[in-house]
Amino acid sequence: MEYSLSFHKALPFSPFSHRRRFLIRKSQLVVARAGPSHCDFSSSPLNTPLEPNSSAGRFLSAVLLNQRHFFNHAVSDELKQLSNDRNAAFDRMLLSSASDEAALHRRIAQLKEHECQTAVEDVMYMLIFYKFSEIRVPLVPKLSRCIYNGRLEIWPPKDWELESIHSIEVLEMVREHISTVIGLRANSSVTDSWSTTQIQRQHLGRVYVASILYGYFLKSASLRHRLELCLRLALHDLRLSNRNSLQLPEMCSYGLNNLVFGRVDNRQSVSLGQGLSRQEQQEKLKCYVMGFDPETLQRCAKLKSNEAVNLIEKHSCALFGNGLLETDEVILTSFSSLKRLVLEAIAFGSFLWDTEEYVNTVYKLKEN
Structure with a gap:
């Protein structure tokens, strides 16, 4: 388009x-x-990989x-x-x-x-x-600046800030992803977080890229979930009596954009929700995603533009070192540092989705 x-x-x-x-x-x-410093985030305001x-x-x-x-x-x-x-x-x-x-x-x-x-x-x-x-x-700088004596440490972790961009339901899935890819439970103790583990640089790079794609997918799926819930509520209201229903012309005049982005005021939300079961109104994002057929799953997970594909590749290569993603070098690190990388990657994917949507309205991106 x-x-x-x-x-x-x-x-x-x-x-x-x-x-x-x-x-x-x-x-x-x-x-x-700015002088060089190991994983020193303050060395430059634009200390990007x-x-x-x-x-x-x-x-x-x-x-x-x-x-x-x-x-x-x-x-x-x-x-x-x-x-x-x-x-x-x-x-x-x-x-x-x-x-x-x-x-x-x-x-x-x-x-x-x-x-x-x-x-x-x-x-x-x-x-x-x-x-x-x-x-x-x-952003975490080039990992070569964060690895010394064979150990990777990233400080400060910034967990709270990186988690704050997600809704409660998305955050639940983010924490499950972290538990799956690095083995750190959501309720882990401080001692567990700072315990060390070994990981191949190649595997760490794959986890990082996969987490970017997962963040992109969660953003797409959560917006789709919100849209479908709003439309479901609106269509249900159309079946009510003329006195209580939101007629089709009124829906159009209200604007589909408000339904797409969930900008429904509280008064209308109460009206739209009347008559729907509690389970329908509170369907969790996780259950919604698990109900995807393969085509819908692929549609939400696929990067929409070539520019997004290139950007992920360039950022990952810059972060891990171009060509080093294929080495079997083993890195000693803490679970806290691994979590920091995964949370950053998920946020990167979420921000990439937003950025891609905005840029495409001004500069037509190449379809992937």
């Missing part, structure tokens, strides 16, 4: 264009002053460092510019299709598309980083 840019009004004034080079230079100076390769990514990192309150506006401007640049190159290719320069413009369009894809992946990464910064959780 194509999205129209007409729904996203351009800012009357963009404060970034004339300061862009200065901000990038300034951010580079800030980063340059993956460094932006595009001018758009470097610009947004500079805005985050120096003008954080303008970040969302800067992202919107960058996405619109990338979309316009890509569309302009494509239009020139179409116009020259019958000319002697057709091959040249086709090649230019291909290069521009590749350039824009790299840039939009950087934009998505900075958006995800911004979401982490909003809950005051730094």
Whole structure:
């Protein structure tokens, strides 16, 4: 589905264009002053495993460092510019299709598309980083900086902050996932959390990537669950008497967006819920997910864009070390550090889902 840019009004004034080079230079100076330190989250405000390769990514990192309150506006401007640049190159290719320069413009369009894809992946990464910064959780830096004397330790754990982004039902499934992949129970003692275990770097990388995908899946499934519950309540109400029911025209005027995103006020929720059994109203997300047929399960779990696929691969390789994911190196670590990595990965997947949805409304992503 194509999205129209007409729904996203351009800012009357963009404060970034004339300061862009200065901000990038300034951010580079800030980063340059930071000395190397083992797993030191405070060494740089943008201590991410993956460094932006595009001018758009470097610009947004500079805005985050120096003008954080303008970040969302800067992202919107960058996405619109990338979309316009890509569309302009494509239009020139179409116009020259019958000319002697057709091959040249086709090649230019291909290069521009590749350039824009790299840039939009950087934009998505900075958006995800911004979401982490909003809950005051730094991304774990390159693991090579956190491993010394063969031991991996990540401090502080930030468990509460990373769990706070989830609803109670999602958090229940998150804790079950943690128990499954690292063997740490939800009610484990402090002693259990800080006990040590050995794990292959290759296996740890697989757990991290799988947890990103699980976070992405949980976000998709929980929103689908909420939507279906709202629609079920609304359809039930339509069967009631005219005095109590929400008629179809009223549903349409109320707006399907409110049903999709669950923005139903308390007064209406009470009306919609009348007559439904308690079990229907309180169906747990876990039971809902377990009832998925294979097609629905795949639909919720599948990454929607190529950009999301690339971003997970690049972030994971940057975190664990490109090429080191295939080694059988054994790492000594604590269950607390493993939990920190898994919780971060799940949050990354959840934020990736949100970011992908937003970016796709401005810059059409490539379908996976």
